[in-house]
Amino acid sequence: MPDLSNVKALVFDVFGTVVDWRSSLIADFTAWSAKRGVSGDWAGLVDAWRQAYKPSMDEVRKNPAAGFKMLDMLHRASLEKLVAQFGIKGLNDDDLDYMTKGWHRLKPWPDVVAGLTRLKTKFIIGTLSNGNVGLLTRMAKNAGLPWDLVMSAELFEHYKPDREAYLGAARLLNLPPEGVMLVAAHNDDLRAARSFGLKTGFVPRPTEYGPLQKKDFKADVEWDVMGADFGEIADRLGC
Amino acid sequence: MPDLSNVKALVFDVFGTVVDWRSSLIADFTAWSAKRGVSGDWAGLVDAWRQAYKPSMDEVRKNPAAGFKMLDMLHRASLEKLVAQFGIKGLNDDDLDYMTKGWHRLKPWPDVVAGLTRLKTKFIIGTLSNGNVGLLTRMAKNAGLPWDLVMSAELFEHYKPDREAYLGAARLLNLPPEGVMLVAAHNDDLRAARSFGLKTGFVPRPTEYGPLQKKDFKADVEWDVMGADFGEIADRLGC
Numbered sequence: 001m002p003d004l005s006n007v008k009a010l011v012f013d014v015f016g017t018v019v020d021w022r023s024s025l026i027a028d029f030t031a032w033s034a035k036r037g038v039s040g041d042w043a044g045l046v047d048a049w050r051q052a053y054k055p056s057m058d059e060v061r062k063n064p065a066a067g068f069k070m071l072d073m074l075h076r077a078s079l080e081k082l083v084a085q086f087g088i089k090g091l092n093d094d095d096l097d098y099m100t101k102g103w104h105r106l107k108p109w110p111d112v113v114a115g116l117t118r119l120k121t122k123f124i125i126g127t128l129s130n131g132n133v134g135l136l137t138r139m140a141k142n143a144g145l146p147w148d149l150v151m152s153a154e155l156f157e158h159y160k161p162d163r164e165a166y167l168g169a170a171r172l173l174n175l176p177p178e179g180v181m182l183v184a185a186h187n188d189d190l191r192a193a194r195s196f197g198l199k200t201g202f203v204p205r206p207t208e209y210g211p212l213q214k215k216d217f218k219a220d221v222e223w224d225v226m227g228a229d230f231g232e233i234a235d236r237l238g239c
Numbered sequence: 240m241p242d243l244s245n246v247k248a249l250v251f252d253v254f255g256t257v258v259d260w261r262s263s264l265i266a267d268f269t270a271w272s273a274k275r276g277v278s279g280d281w282a283g284l285v286d287a288w289r290q291a292y293k294p295s296m297d298e299v300r301k302n303p304a305a306g307f308k309m310l311d312m313l314h315r316a317s318l319e320k321l322v323a324q325f326g327i328k329g330l331n332d333d334d335l336d337y338m339t340k341g342w343h344r345l346k347p348w349p350d351v352v353a354g355l356t357r358l359k360t361k362f363i364i365g366t367l368s369n370g371n372v373g374l375l376t377r378m379a380k381n382a383g384l385p386w387d388l389v390m391s392a393e394l395f396e397h398y399k400p401d402r403e404a405y406l407g408a409a410r411l412l413n414l415p416p417e418g419v420m421l422v423a424a425h426n427d428d429l430r431a432a433r434s435f436g437l438k439t440g441f442v443p444r445p446t447e448y449g450p451l452q453k454k455d456f457k458a459d460v461e462w463d464v465m466g467a468d469f470g471e472i473a474d475r476l477g478c
């Protein structure tokens with residue numbers, strides 16, 4: 001393992017790495033829609049919603065003059081299109097709000113809370129997510145995620161993988177880039193983090209995209225720390 | 240008590256309201272200097288340091304074109320002048336760094352951790368402090384302060400009492416101003432918060448400035464919630 005003695009803070013990708021967005025949203029909408037008396041292909045909608053995620057951020061990234069838009073707003077705009085596309089009838093504004101806030105109610109993978117609790121004893125732990133601060137804060141409360149601080153692309157007005165997000169996190173922590181490790185289940189995110197000087201930790205989340213998962217089954221290259229889950233990351237980091 | 244049913248988040252002033260900066264720093268420097276083999280009027284230096292606090296921020300506030308400077312930097316610059324002024328000899332760069340980071344090691348008032356723990360069950364709780372993010376994050380870890388999120392003037396590049404700090408906190412929380420209550424031991428801070436539409440909570444900290452305390456022994460006006468300490472604030476808010 002490389003020398004990680006300068007690492008003082010671990011920052012975490014959230015969607016997919018910390019929380020199981022796909023299963024959480026499908027279960028949430030399935031239960032809610034039965035009570036609400038609406039029906040739809042919730043798995044299909046959730047998968048399509050997530051596929052709209054990157055393009056919607058890329059639009060913000062490519063056109064900074066139009067101003068930063070937080071993820072709740074991008075989620076809502078994508079949802080409105082998808083509801084029509086999937087032919088889901090009878091949803092009012094409150095329903096669309098409820099569904100958009102489904103991203104605030106995501107459940108963590110089973111190893112997460114115990115792993116973070118161990119890592120927190122030795123490191124500053126925080127988010128470095130494209131989710132907005134309000135979303136991440138409410139998710140942490142709902143899910144019992146023991147962050148020391150919530151950092152978001154929103155604070156830097158730059159979505160990952162823009163450099164401003166990674167280096168902004170190090171700056172807010174008053175640490176050099178090599179004092180911060182990004183932990184993520186996505187090789188692309190880690191590649192960006194490494195290119196800007198951060199340390200890198202990988203956990204696979206091979207069921208994140210369900211049957212649509214095509215990549216990130218394993219580390220593409222040797223990341224600084226790798227483990228099957230957050231517990232193994234804690235083992236490797238001596239927590 | 241006014242209608243507070245829309246309040247979803249409590250944001251806290253930190254220096255003086257949450258932590259007892261004066262006693263903490265004097266005790267820290269007294270113990271450290273004995274081991275370090277330096278001597279000085281630590282109470283005098285700490286009081287003078289705090290007196291330099293507002294003017295140093297006002298300089299940043301009045302000259303935004305010069306760029307925002309985080310509080311650690313202002314503290315360090317003030318300290319260098321004061322060490323000379325107080326005739327304290329033999330301090331090297333590491334010593335000045337240690338002393339500046341004394342603000343990261345401040346101790347909470349005795350009611351704080353239990354009170355915040357109760358308040359956290361019903362509200363989002365966070366900081367809204369002129370301290371920088373790194374300072375507040377390390378302080379919270381050292382002192383066991385269970386914040387849901389750390390918000391700082393640094394995020395808005397505006398020190399309190401600039402409106403950007405108060406309204407920026409509400410914006411990051413995705414709440415209207417009246418959905419956020421500032422809790423503070425300082426009438427001035429609450430006056431600013433109220434003028435921008437936030438709700439207000441007051442606790443007196445009559446020993447904050449030691450023998451130099453001249454104001455804030457009590458509420459100057461009727462704030463929305465008032466209590467002798469964080470426990471009473473939790474009582475009033477039904478936690």
